[in-house]
Amino acid sequence: MKKKQPLTIKEAKLKAADYCAYQERTQQQVRDKLFDLGLHCDEVEDILADLITEGFINEERFAIHYAGGKFRMKKWGKVKISHHLKALKISDYCINRALAEIDDEDYQITLHQLLEKKKSSITGENQYIIGKKIATFLIQKGYEPNLVWTLIRDL
Structure with a gap:
């Protein structure tokens, strides 16, 4: 069995650019991909710098798309979105920008x-138990x- 030839820097950069063009990526995702392709640390960082300069990688743009998608599709709240973005090693600045893009009125309507929906699915319990189950669901x-409990008290 032949041993694969290592990629040249140019080939690796093209593969990474294609990887980024397919969908928004974080710097860490691209870094991991480049290491998987067999590149060394200095080469990876050089390619990353080029991709950032050329606009293929933009963590603020990634965070905004990620937050908007998770809010619209999965109905996640800002706390959960923030935790997931931190797990992806996104900066606090980018996280705050992304969360600011979520419309407050849409957020309240979704909440x-x-x-x-949760209230209608709970039957035959007393009001305190219903409130606790709803709060647990929304906080998760x-x-x-504080928003959840205020809303439940207003019921």
Whole structure:
């Protein structure tokens, strides 16, 4: 069996650019991909710098797309989105920018919709147990506990 020839820097940069063009990526995801391709640390960092300069990698843009998608599709709250972005090694600045892009009115509407949906699925319990189950559900979805409890008290 023949041993694979290592990629040249140019080939690796093209592969990484294609990887980034397919969908938004974090610097760490691209770094991991380049290491998987067999490149060394200095080469990886040089390619990363080029990709950032050329606009293939932009963590702020990634964070905004990620936060918007998770909010719209999975109905996640800001707390859960923030934790997941931190796990992806996104800076606090980018996380704050991404969360600021979520419309406050849409956020409140989604929170109310989730509350109503959960409330309708709980039957035959007393009001305190219903409130606790709703709060647990919404907090696990990543909504701020103070918002959740205020909303439940207003019921």
